[in-house]
Amino acid sequence: MEWWKDAIIYQIYPRSFQDSNGDGIGDIPGIISRLDHLQQLGVGAIWLSPVYKSPNADNGYDISDYREINPEYGTMEDMERLIAEAKRRDIRIIMDLVINHTSTDHYWFRQSRDRTSPYADYYYWQHGMADGGLPNNWTGFFGEDCWEFDPERCEYYLHLFAKSQADLNYHNPAVLEEVKDILRFWLRKGVAGFRCDVINILWKDSLENGKKQLALTGSEHYLSLEGTHEILRQLREVLDEYGAMTVGETVFVTPQQARDLCGRDRGELNMVFSFEHMECDQYFIKWFKRKFRPKVFFECLVKWQKELEWNALYLENHDQPRSIPRFGSEAYWKESGKLLATLLLTLRGTPFIYQGQEIGMVNFDFDRMRQINDVESKNVERVLRRFHVPRRLRWKLIKRTSRDNARTPFQWNEEKGAGFTDGRPWLGINRNSEQINLARQEQDPDSIWQWYKDLSRLRRDSAVLRQGEFVPLEVGEQVFAYRRVLGEDALTVVLNFSEKEAMVSHRGNVVRSNVGRESFDGHMGAWEAVILQ
Ligand code: ISL
Ligand code: CA
Numbered sequence: 001m002e003w004w005k006d007a008i009i010y011q012i013y014p015r016s017f018q019d020s021n022g023d024g025i026g027d028i029p030g031i032i033s034r035l036d037h038l039q040q041l042g043v044g045a046i047w048l049s050p051v052y053k054s055p056n057a058d059n060g061y062d063i064s065d066y067r068e069i070n071p072e073y074g075t076m077e078d079m080e081r082l083i084a085e086a087k088r089r090d091i092r093i094i095m096d097l098v099i100n101h102t103s104t105d106h107y108w109f110r111q112s113r114d115r116t117s118p119y120a121d122y123y124y125w126q127h128g129m130a131d132g133g134l135p136n137n138w139t140g141f142f143g144e145d146c147w148e149f150d151p152e153r154c155e156y157y158l159h160l161f162a163k164s165q166a167d168l169n170y171h172n173p174a175v176l177e178e179v180k181d182i183l184r185f186w187l188r189k190g191v192a193g194f195r196c197d198v199i200n201i202l203w204k205d206s207l208e209n210g211k212k213q214l215a216l217t218g219s220e221h222y223l224s225l226e227g228t229h230e231i232l233r234q235l236r237e238v239l240d241e242y243g244a245m246t247v248g249e250t251v252f253v254t255p256q257q258a259r260d261l262c263g264r265d266r267g268e269l270n271m272v273f274s275f276e277h278m279e280c281d282q283y284f285i286k287w288f289k290r291k292f293r294p295k296v297f298f299e300c301l302v303k304w305q306k307e308l309e310w311n312a313l314y315l316e317n318h319d320q321p322r323s324i325p326r327f328g329s330e331a332y333w334k335e336s337g338k339l340l341a342t343l344l345l346t347l348r349g350t351p352f353i354y355q356g357q358e359i360g361m362v363n364f365d366f367d368r369m370r371q372i373n374d375v376e377s378k379n380v381e382r383v384l385r386r387f388h389v390p391r392r393l394r395w396k397l398i399k400r401t402s403r404d405n406a407r408t409p410f411q412w413n414e415e416k417g418a419g420f421t422d423g424r425p426w427l428g429i430n431r432n433s434e435q436i437n438l439a440r441q442e443q444d445p446d447s448i449w450q451w452y453k454d455l456s457r458l459r460r461d462s463a464v465l466r467q468g469e470f471v472p473l474e475v476g477e478q479v480f481a482y483r484r485v486l487g488e489d490a491l492t493v494v495l496n497f498s499e500k501e502a503m504v505s506h507r508g509n510v511v512r513s514n515v516g517r518e519s520f521d522g523h524m525g526a527w528e529a530v531i532l533q
Helices: 028-033 035-040 076-088 107-112 173-188 226-241 255-262 294-307 323-327 333-346 375-386 391-401 438-443 448-461 463-467
Strands: 009-012 045-048 065-069 092-097 101-103 147-150 155-158 165-167 193-196 245-249 271-273 285-289 312-314 350-354 469-475 479-486 489-496 510-513 529-532
Touching (some): 028 076, 065 076, 065 173, 092 245, 155 165, 173 226, 226 245, 226 255, 255 271, 255 294, 271 312, 285 391, 294 479, 333 350, 375 391, 438 448, 448 463, 448 510, 463 479
Parallel strands (some): 009 045, 009 350, 092 193, 245 271
Antiparallel strands (some): 147 155, 469 479, 479 489, 489 529, 510 529
């Protein structure tokens, strides 16, 4: 049963969704109290970013116990209640599965420091070089070295992410057995599947030096290798016992690599999050931004729509800046917010909405480093400082690209804590919460929130939108038009990614218009979106 092809999935970043006890940190009881919001949005499943026990070096992506809930977020009973309460509303729960690495606080890692322990080979331990250098020249995802010396074991361990996120060694078959047990533990609790964190880098084929590059030197030794496919096929056997789905976060994949990871006949993942469309406004790595050119973005979307039979669709998540300031326009906040919603909900695939996207939340309004929490931003800032990048430029880069842009608390209403908390929020609340919040948009029939709800219903009721083929019609400098076709049925979507007007040749009866048009003569105003029959 491929329920996930009919569903819209909603991502919750638990720390920033809803606080229930005034400690300023979002929690599971808070999520439960907001399930009605998600039901209204017509969500079929929630992807929950990690809620496991964790010292929070990377906000839960550094797990210290896969079978415990982080006490900041609640208890196992709360988690079970969430699964049950969601189920009552026909909403499934998808957990975040972070198995490339664990926290160095994890029991396995602590034991692993002892070479005689059964856990000795759970991680990549290496001697340094005779000349005192690191075991190899690889560089990590967070802009720093990826080897750390452990004085107790007198060796280095590999960490492709933060220092306290040690990479697991899948050359040791015991590690995969542990992971299978963890899957069963959660599947028995009624979880419907997993979003698999950086899942295409699990297998490292050797620890030899890599070809030097601007970032991620060494990545040819771990990106999408056969060893990873083998692991995924083994995990699939466990998942199939429970009919569970998986969506993999797969970094630096081509369409061919994506097909190999999630193709129907492969027996591995069900879908992947690819990154190419998120890289249209950058050179090689995200810290080097370039001007967003809509046409490049459209071409990329078309390519992926054509090359994959089915895939995950997204414009935002907890690692990316918000989509309106990035692909839309803050000057045309409402129009462009609705236009991006139209894009997301009318392409072929499973749409993922990131919390706050449905009310058009925008980037943080912080003005100094002290307000930043994210480990990646802090590391990168340190590296830039080491290279004598001037302070103002450093801040400019961080402000534009920091992951904290998407992590500020959900703006429920215009009160002081934005309805998120009565206490002091763990991360700053955007000052625009007085204007951008759910309560206000519930009152306004013309709001972004109403538009999301409406399009979600349209998609639910429209087989063409859910199952239809994707046919590109126009890929211009500012206009993107395509058709979804199913048998005799078809819908045309026309999007104007610009404040400049445009004239298009597509015609039809208006099904939806983000500016309230009742008929369409081909004329498109600023950031206008129409769905035509
Ligand atoms: O945002 C990124 C860094 O520039 C991405 O490369 C990101 O690090 C990558 O997509 C992996 O992300 C996932 O794993 C990380 C975690 O910090 C992210 O939050 C998670 O989505 C390590 O577990
Ligand atoms: Ca709390």
